[in-house]
């Protein structure tokens with residue numbers, strides 16, 4: 001089986017701001033925890049991409065740009081994960097997820113890390 005290349009899509013207003021350093025997604029991936037449990041050790045985290053801000057209109061061009069940017073390196077994502085900052089907290093999540101699924105061209109998985117302590121990740 002070829003090596004999986006993971007793209008995480010998150011909320012531009014939350015990433016590295018409320019969720020400092022996007023660390024929980026990265027740690028979750030490194031530990032193959034939560035929705036990353038499915039991956040072999042060889043899998044790689046290729047990118048963490050912000051949605052492009054509310055109301056999520058920029059996500060499609062951003063995904064296209066990401067693909068073009070990475071293509072010369074041969075680093076086109078094979079799986080897309082929607083981070084909890086979108087999947088749980090985004091008021092535009094239904095539209096955003098629908099657009100991502102329509103344009104990804106690869107499997108889209110809802111969720112990333114399992115670290116959701118109630119009083120830390122408050123919306």
Ligand code: SF4
Nearest residue numbers: 011051053054056090
């Ligand atoms: S559209 Fe949703 S995911 Fe994107 S910045 Fe706004 S709240 Fe965050």
